[in-house]
Amino acid sequence: MIGVGSMGGAILAGLRDPGVAIARPIAVTTHSAASAAQFAGAADVTAVAVADDAEANRRAVAGAGLVILAVKPWLVVDAAREIAEALDPGAVVVSVAAGVPSAAIEAVLPGGIAVVRAMPNTPAHLGRGMTGIAGGASADAAALALVQRLFETVGQVLVVPESQINDVAAVSGSGPAYLFYYVEEMIGAAERRGFTPEAARQLVQQTVLGAAELLDTSGEDAAQLRRNVTSPKGTTEQAIFVLQDAGWGELFDRALAANVRRSEELEGNSPACRPAGSP
Numbered sequence: 168m169i170g171v172g173s174m175g176g177a178i179l180a181g182l183r184d185p186g187v188a189i190a191r192p193i194a195v196t197t198h199s200a201a202s203a204a205q206f207a208g209a210a211d212v213t214a215v216a217v218a219d220d221a222e223a224n225r226r227a228v229a230g231a232g233l234v235i236l237a238v239k240p241w242l243v244v245d246a247a248r249e250i251a252e253a254l255d256p257g258a259v260v261v262s263v264a265a266g267v268p269s270a271a272i273e274a275v276l277p278g279g280i281a282v283v284r285a286m287p288n289t290p291a292h293l294g295r296g297m298t299g300i301a302g303g304a305s306a307d308a309a310a311l312a313l314v315q316r317l318f319e320t321v322g323q324v325l326v327v328p329e330s331q332i333n334d335v336a337a338v339s340g341s342g343p344a345y346l347f348y349y350v351e352e353m354i355g356a357a358e359r360r361g362f363t364p365e366a367a368r369q370l371v372q373q374t375v376l377g378a379a380e381l382l383d384t385s386g387e388d389a390a391q392l393r394r395n396v397t398s399p400k401g402t403t404e405q406a407i408f409v410l411q412d413a414g415w416g417e418l419f420d421r422a423l424a425a426n427v428r429r430s431e432e433l434e435g436n437s438p439a440c441r442p443a444g445s446p
């Protein structure tokens with residue numbers, strides 16, 4: 168795995184679960200020595216920083232059947248180019264980068280290397296991830312199936328055409344952030360109604376956890392579960408009316424559209440996509 172930050176680290180944490188059957192040690196690389204040092208002494212992971220060893224990425228992929236590129240989108244094509252000649256013939260390369268098309272990665276790799284896009288999310292850390300995968304033109308059914316099996320070890324997988332991968336990013340890749348933002352805002356609203364920060368956090372967090380568990384286990388869909396809480400002429404109904412009047416549905420349409428627009432900007436993979444101060 169090339170890059171083990173928020174996303175690569177979450178996938179790696181899921182893969183490190185002893186219940187996951189995978190060849191070990193898992194070879195990972197980072198940019199900085201400090202990031203690699205977090206794996207010092209681990210028996211199941213070997214981590215090397217490119218800051219310490221300029222050959223780290225090439226060494227890490229030698230002999231690997233499956234390589235995951237989990238660096239920032241504006242670095243992913245350079246990373247692919249760097250490892251190109253060190254890849255085993257027949258290796259499968261997975262990019263989790265937002266926006267960057269498989270064709271841009273295929274263009275810098277030797278023929279015979281299959282490229283698959285994956286759009287996971289951070290609950291992969293707990294084996295509860297949601298990952299969309301899409302094969303590039305170079306990927307046959309066996310390559311796609313291999314990547315599907317990999318991500319199924321850290322959650323659920325949906326196979327989509329590559330034309331839909333930006334939408335997967337907008338819905339489930341970024342989705343945990345929307346939920347965490349909801350929690351932040353609800354805690355703020357609870358505090359403004361007079362609860363201490365601790366009490367507000369308890370009320371909101373346990374509600375989200377309990378509701379998610381109900382959604383997962385009750386066999387009822389979200390609309391029915393909402394109706395179960397919303398007594399006709401009751402209190403919930405009044406709050407739901409306010410949210411509906413504020414146009415929640417349309418607000419989510421706009422948020423997802425903005426997310427997809429940013430993926431489309433990243434498709435260009437140009438240096439202009441790189442935030443100021445970023446490596």
Ligand SMILES: NC(=O)C1=CN([C@@H]2O[C@H](COP(=O)(O)OP(=O)(O)OC[C@H]3O[C@@H](n4cnc5c(N)ncnc54)[C@H](OP(=O)(O)O)[C@@H]3O)[C@@H](O)[C@H]2O)C=CC1
Nearest residue numbers: 170171172173174197198199202237238239240263264265
């Ligand atoms: N965060 C998320 O929830 C999701 C992210 N993604 C995608 O995952 C990718 C990574 O994002 P994220 O994890 O958030 O980013 P982070 O910045 O958290 O992680 C990037 C990782 O790449 C490493 N790195 C940087 N340059 C190199 C290099 N030349 N060689 C090897 N490793 C390198 C960094 O090392 P160091 O720590 O030393 O700088 C770090 O480990 C992005 O392309 C993003 O689009 C996809 C779905 C969800």
Ligand SMILES: O=C(O)[C@@H]1CCC=N1
Nearest residue numbers: 265336337340341342
């Ligand atoms: O914010 C981002 O660009 C990445 C892609 C999906 C989730 N996080």
